[in-house]
Each structure stands twice: as C-alpha cells, then as structure tokens.
Amino acid sequence: MMATSGMSIQLTIHKRELIMLYTIAVVLVILWLLGLVTSYTMGGFIHILLVIAIVVVLLRVIGGGSVL
Numbered sequence: 001m002m003a004t005s006g007m008s009i010q011l012t013i014h015k016r017e018l019i020m021l022y023t024i025a026v027v028l029v030i031l032w033l034l035g036l037v038t039s040y041t042m043g044g045f046i047h048i049l050l051v052i053a054i055v056v057v058l059l060r061v062i063g064g065g066s067v068l
Contacts, residue, residue, distance in 0.1 A: 028053040
C-alpha cells in the first residue's frame with residue numbers, strides 16, 4: 001500500500017513539472033510573438049528566449065519524456 005501512495009505522489013509531481021514546463025514554453029512563445037510585432041531591439045531578446053524554449057523541449061524529447 002505504501003508503494004502505491006509514493007507512486008501517486010511521484011505522478012503528481014511529474015504532472016506539475018510538465019504543466020510548469022508548458023506554461024513557460026507558452027509564455028516564451030507569446031513574448032517572442034510580441035517581440036516580432038513591437039520593436040526591432042526587443043526582438044533579439046525574445047528570439048534568445050525562444051531558442052531556450054526549443055532547447056528545453058528538445059532536452060525533454062531526448063530524455064525520453066513526451067512533448068505533449
């Protein structure tokens with residue numbers, strides 16, 4: 001019974017990590033789009049954030065996790 005409880009806690013933590021990862025990715029994409037339409041100087045910073053978001057997703061895929 002104890003193993004089942006620990007397993008459900010781990011699944012809950014894993015789901016929370018996934019939600020946080022996707023929230024960060026969505027925020028970065030929104031900021032990137034905002035940077036494309038607002039100003040040229042801010043666009044460079046937003047593109048760097050987008051590259052970071054892509055790297056995080058790629059690391060997730062390479063690590064064996066699901067992307068969606």
